[in-house]
Amino acid sequence: MSLDGKRKRETGNVMREMGQRIYSRLTFHASRLRLSIGTFPPSGEHSAVRFLAVIFSLLLCSAAPLWARLGVVRTVGGDVVRGHVRIMPDRIMVVNAELSSIHAIDASNVARLSFPNNAVAPLPAVVDEALPAGWRETGLGRGRLTGTTRHERGTFTVRGAGSNIDGEADSFHYVYKAVRGDSEIVAEVTSIQYTHPNAKAGLMMRENLGDYSRNVMIALTAMSGGAVQFRAHERFGTEGAGLGAVFAPHWLKLKRRGNEFSAFVSANGRAWSLVARISLEMNESFYVGLAVASAQEGVLNWTTFTRVREAPKLVNEDFTPQVDLVSGSTVIGRPERADENEISFQGAPKLVRVPTGRVARIAFQPLSSDLAWKTRVSRPGVWVSNGDFFDGEFRGIARRELTISSVLYGLRTFDIDDEVVAVVLQPRKGPRLEYEIEMIDGSVLRAPAIALGDGEIKLRESALGEVRVPAFEIVEFRRW
Numbered sequence: 001m002s003l004d005g006k007r008k009r010e011t012g013n014v015m016r017e018m019g020q021r022i023y024s025r026l027t028f029h030a031s032r033l034r035l036s037i038g039t040f041p042p043s044g045e046h047s048a049v050r051f052l053a054v055i056f057s058l059l060l061c062s063a064a065p066l067w068a069r070l071g072v073v074r075t076v077g078g079d080v081v082r083g084h085v086r087i088m089p090d091r092i093m094v095v096n097a098e099l100s101s102i103h104a105i106d107a108s109n110v111a112r113l114s115f116p117n118n119a120v121a122p123l124p125a126v127v128d129e130a131l132p133a134g135w136r137e138t139g140l141g142r143g144r145l146t147g148t149t150r151h152e153r154g155t156f157t158v159r160g161a162g163s164n165i166d167g168e169a170d171s172f173h174y175v176y177k178a179v180r181g182d183s184e185i186v187a188e189v190t191s192i193q194y195t196h197p198n199a200k201a202g203l204m205m206r207e208n209l210g211d212y213s214r215n216v217m218i219a220l221t222a223m224s225g226g227a228v229q230f231r232a233h234e235r236f237g238t239e240g241a242g243l244g245a246v247f248a249p250h251w252l253k254l255k256r257r258g259n260e261f262s263a264f265v266s267a268n269g270r271a272w273s274l275v276a277r278i279s280l281e282m283n284e285s286f287y288v289g290l291a292v293a294s295a296q297e298g299v300l301n302w303t304t305f306t307r308v309r310e311a312p313k314l315v316n317e318d319f320t321p322q323v324d325l326v327s328g329s330t331v332i333g334r335p336e337r338a339d340e341n342e343i344s345f346q347g348a349p350k351l352v353r354v355p356t357g358r359v360a361r362i363a364f365q366p367l368s369s370d371l372a373w374k375t376r377v378s379r380p381g382v383w384v385s386n387g388d389f390f391d392g393e394f395r396g397i398a399r400r401e402l403t404i405s406s407v408l409y410g411l412r413t414f415d416i417d418d419e420v421v422a423v424v425l426q427p428r429k430g431p432r433l434e435y436e437i438e439m440i441d442g443s444v445l446r447a448p449a450i451a452l453g454d455g456e457i458k459l460r461e462s463a464l465g466e467v468r469v470p471a472f473e474i475v476e477f478r479r480w
Contacts, residue, residue: 039118049100062412063352069084069086070082070085070116072114073103073105074110074111074194075111076108077109078235081096081103083097084430087454087455087456087471089454090106092104092107092110092452109145109399109478110431111176111478112476113263114475114476115474121283131149135177136176136177137149137158137173138209139160139161139177140211141170142169143173144444145161145298146161147292151465152373154306154309156175156304157302158201158292160291160301160302161300162295163297165200165293166229166238166340168212168236169235170211170215170234170293170435171293172213173291173292175290175352176209176287177289178285178287178288179286179310182311183310184313185253185289185308186308186310187203187250187251187252187290187305187307189248189250189252190305191248191249192303193222193303194295195295195299195300196299198221198222199221199301200227200292201220201290201291201292201294201305202219202220202226202252203217203219203220203252203386204290205254205261205282206286208282212235214230214231214232215230215282216254216259216277216280216282218263220246225242225243227240227243228240228249230261230278230280232280251266251267252264252265253265254288255418256286256288259280260278261276261277261280262274262277264385269307270365270366271365271366271421279325288310289310290308297415306432310338321335321363323335323343323359324359324412325354325428326360326463327462329443330444332443333347333441333443334346334347336397337458338356338394338396340358342355350463354463355463358462358463360424360427361375361422361428362422362425363421364417364420364423365420365422371421375422378424380393380425380426381390381404381422382420382422384420384421385419385420385421390404392406394435399412399457400416401415402414402417402420404423432480433447433480434480435448435480437450438474439469440473441476442474445461447460447461447462448460454468455470456468457469457474
């Protein structure tokens, strides 16, 4: 190590030790004086305070990554303080080195605490234009041109020819993977090149790679709307029904459970509608993928599929269920198991269990303003994606299915990933509570009182008991 390097290292050690001592003294005096709000001039007899504020600020930001965060505090009197925020027992400390200020705000004087998004943008992923592992492509039928596919971060750009996917035999370009058993595939068809009004692109499950194979498909066309179609027997005609004015960009989903195939559409990838359910015998081993036909011989059609995912069971990554409690609090998480006593969540979140008797409603898809109102005032039961309501008492969740007990239907189960929009257990109760904490996962906790701890806010939620929320999980703390 060079002499300059040694000196820099020794100087850094000295400054670190001095900073730790200054921090100890500042904390001691702040606790004794119980400072409310103080701003110090950058020069004159208080010039040393600027240095102390800088050191204190550096300690707040660098001593530990989550020890302090840039935030904004609004007091009951309307004052606004910005800087590095540290939650401490009974008070909030805010240091702003640029303004040479150190503030200690009593808990009783805090009206709102907000943290901006300090997340660091991820580095861009390495682009790989090859097909993902397990995926292949081929041309089926009598197409004169060979299609190609470019893949980049879940986006497939497919160039395919072929006269049509219809009738007794098919002619199209297929990007596929071989699977066995149950399967789900989802994608957004973002664009279809206009090579013909009936140029077709969509999701397909196919028994084999022959022209006449049994298959099920949900598709969009360039100008003729959407369609769900199937061929139940080899060398037989293709049956199906149109979806009306459904055009790209639009989300499609195709699912197989045994010999039952279900097709879904969505405008945003969050709220889904079931458009067809087809019973069709097919080998347990089959092919699932993306199909494109230009509907014009000798012409390649460019179609783009984004956010393509396939698995035996898919979870909606664009919406996390919202569990509303009778107290007014909201917990964001995916219910994995539930019975008449408690609900537990997938992935072991911070709030691992919620008493079922304290749950008012669970939304599994985004609710329109009309449905949000209906689910607040309706009787207990399930609202499904086609708009129907099934009256019944909640009995539980298991294996991604929700069960209710109804006088009319008996025990009835629903798929929570595709069918259920919301389940109502009971109406919300109680007055609006004074304190509210919004967390980074979207959860909102409400309580009549809170306490500030060492780097956390503590509260007693009527449904959850005592909850301790670390500062790094808080988006905003509000006092109404």
